[in-house]
Amino acid sequence: MRDYFLRRLLLVPPTLIGVTIIVFAITRLVPGGPLERAIMETQQMSLSGGGAQMAGQGMAISEAQLDRLREYYGFDKPVLQSYAAWLGKVLRGDLGSSYRYNEPVWDVISERFPVSLYYGLVTLVITYAVCIPLGILKAIRHRTFVDNISSVLIFVGYAIPGYALGSLLILLFSVRLEWFPMGGFVSYDFRDLSLGAQALDLLRHSVLPLICYLVGSFALVTLLLKNHLMDNLAADYIRTAIAKGVSFRQSVTRHAVRNSLIPIATTFGQNITLLVSGSFLIETIFDIDGFGLLGLTAILDRDYPVVMGVVLLASLLLLIGNIISDILVALVDPRIRFQ
Numbered sequence: 001m002r003d004y005f006l007r008r009l010l011l012v013p014p015t016l017i018g019v020t021i022i023v024f025a026i027t028r029l030v031p032g033g034p035l036e037r038a039i040m041e042t043q044q045m046s047l048s049g050g051g052a053q054m055a056g057q058g059m060a061i062s063e064a065q066l067d068r069l070r071e072y073y074g075f076d077k078p079v080l081q082s083y084a085a086w087l088g089k090v091l092r093g094d095l096g097s098s099y100r101y102n103e104p105v106w107d108v109i110s111e112r113f114p115v116s117l118y119y120g121l122v123t124l125v126i127t128y129a130v131c132i133p134l135g136i137l138k139a140i141r142h143r144t145f146v147d148n149i150s151s152v153l154i155f156v157g158y159a160i161p162g163y164a165l166g167s168l169l170i171l172l173f174s175v176r177l178e179w180f181p182m183g184g185f186v187s188y189d190f191r192d193l194s195l196g197a198q199a200l201d202l203l204r205h206s207v208l209p210l211i212c213y214l215v216g217s218f219a220l221v222t223l224l225l226k227n228h229l230m231d232n233l234a235a236d237y238i239r240t241a242i243a244k245g246v247s248f249r250q251s252v253t254r255h256a257v258r259n260s261l262i263p264i265a266t267t268f269g270q271n272i273t274l275l276v277s278g279s280f281l282i283e284t285i286f287d288i289d290g291f292g293l294l295g296l297t298a299i300l301d302r303d304y305p306v307v308m309g310v311v312l313l314a315s316l317l318l319l320i321g322n323i324i325s326d327i328l329v330a331l332v333d334p335r336i337r338f339q
Contacts, residue, residue, distance in 0.1 A: 005323065012319050017087070019315045020308065024083045027304040034073050034099050034302050073099070086308065095312075096305035100298075105309040108294070115185050116283075116291035122206070123213040124271055127221055132264070135225030136257060142230060154222060157215035163281035166212045170285070173208060180208050183287030209286045221264065228263055232256040258332060265332045269325030270318070 070076040077085070089096060095105035138147045157165075174182040181187070187201050232238060233256050241251045280292040291310070298306035 008323050015319060016315055020312055021083055023311045025079050028079050035069055035075055095309040098303055098306050100301050100303045105305045109309055112289055112291050112294045127217045131218055131221035135222045138226045139229035154219045158219035162212035162216055163285050166282055166285040169208045180204055185288055209282060212282045224263055225260055229256055229260040232259050261332050265328035266325055268328055269321030
């Protein structure tokens with residue numbers, strides 16, 4: 001098993017290189033990049049200012065200025081050569097500088113990473129802490145009042161998109177009732193508050209976004225566990241254990257639940273990426289300057305250094321999450337032996 005996970009770890013660097021080189025090539029081929037935007041903005045400024053265009057070229061900037069722009073944005077070299085230069089900087093811990101913020105990419109990401117990490121961790125903990133016991137209860141109490149009521153609530157929450165629910169929550173609890181703030185991660189005077197007041201302020205800003213984050217994941221985890229647990233409860237080995245004198249409670253907790261956690265462990269690693277990516281729509285609704293919104297804004301603004309930094313970090317987390325899933329599956333299912 002140790003050799004298997006060592007091989008998986010050794011596959012992480014080439015996989016990252018493959019993913020990043022594809023995205024890097026796409027950023028060089030798609031139209032409307034930073035170079036085209038700079039030329040268009042210069043032309044608009046020249047026309048609005050009454051400046052004369054260069055004769056015979058129809059451009060507001062000279063060829064020398066265009067060459068300097070290509071050099072500034074890194075478009076003066078072939079794709080593979082530019083990628084090699086970018087990869088060399090990454091290996092030295094330099095992700096480049098943002099075109100929009102004029103700051104190092106790592107500083108731009110590190111400012112927003114804790115915000116998405118906070119919401120991601122809290123969402124993950126609450127989801128598994130509530131959904132696993134709820135899924136077990138629904139399987140044991142199948143077709144009872146508890147199962148029917150919880151299913152209705154879960155499906156209603158799953159059917160409502162998180163961003164639409166966020167708009168309704170803001171209108172009701174922020175605008176009409178004024179119980180919670182309309183948006184933001186914390187208040188503007190957060191640093192001036194005491195420790196207890198800071199915790200309360202963070203909690204008040206977190207309630208509505210967390211509701212939107214949780215409604216979508218509740219149905220998936222709960223019903224996945226319930227369905228697999230019901231299948232295991234109807235299996236022959238459970239009936240055999242009960243026939244040999246094992247109590248129903250022990251049969252559920254020691255045998256059926258452990259086997260039912262296998263699909264939960266399989267999908268756990270995929271949620272690692274969701275810890276930081278979050279939902280840019282929810283972040284937009286609640287004005288949360290998080291990692292997901294940063295990635296969307298970078299794509300729209302053609303801020304390619306930030307795009308590459310976001311892709312690199314998200315891909316690394318996804319690969320690590322898959323390895324964690326394999327480890328959890330091996331721990332939950334003793335039949336699994338990675339060779």
